[in-house]
Amino acid sequence: DAGVIQSPRHEVTEMGQEVTLRCKPISGHDYLFWYRQTMMRGLELLIYFNNNVPIDDSGMPEDRFSAKMPNASFSTLKIQPSEPRDSAVYFCASSSTGNSPLHFGNGTRLTVT
C-alpha cells in the first residue's frame, strides 16, 4: 500500500486566496483525520470522518475552513479566504478503527503571504 497520500506537498499563496488540500487515505480505513501542526501548538485535530461522515469538527478554527469526504478514497480541506496565520503543515491521517494507530501522510506545508 502506498500509504496516505497528500497533495500538494507545498503550497504558497497570497492572503485572501482559496486553498484546497487533498488526501487519499489507505484503502479500507474507515477513519480519516485532518491535523494542523505548528511549532507553537504542535499537532491539533481539525476534523475527523468515520465512513465518510464528519464526526467531530470542533477543531476547525472558523468558518473559513471546510472539509469534505465525498467518498471513501478522497477528502479535501479547503480554506477560503486564506490568512497568514493559517501557515502551517496540514496532515491527513487514516486508521482502520477508532482504536487503531494513525497512519499519517507526509503533509502539505502551507505558506500564506
Add this chain to the structure above:
Amino acid sequence: KNQVEQSPQSLIILEGKNCTLQCNYTVSPFSNLRWYKQDTGRGPVSLTIMTFSENTKSNGRYTATLDADTKQSSLHITASQLSDSASYICVVIDGGSQGNLIFGKGTKLSVKP
C-alpha cells in the same frame, strides 16, 4: 484539563549513546498511550501503543515504559543511530466515549556523529 507534557523540548546526543524521553499526562480516564516518531518533512509514524496494564514494551532499540499510577511514560533509545534524529511525540487517548487523542508537543532529538 487533559494535557500531555513532554521533556526535554530538545536533546542532542552523540551516536551510540542512550537517551530517555519523558511524557507526563493528566488525561483521565485513560485508554492508552502511544509514541510516534516524526522525521523532518514527514508525517508521524507509530512506534508503540501501551495500554493500562502494560508496564514495558520494546520495539527494537526503542523501549517504552508506562506508570499509570503516576501518569508518566518514558521512551528509552539504546545505542542511538543518526537515523534516530527526529521528533518523538507522546499521544494519550482518553477513555471517554469519543476516545480523543491528546498530543504532546514532542521532543526533538538530534544524534550527532
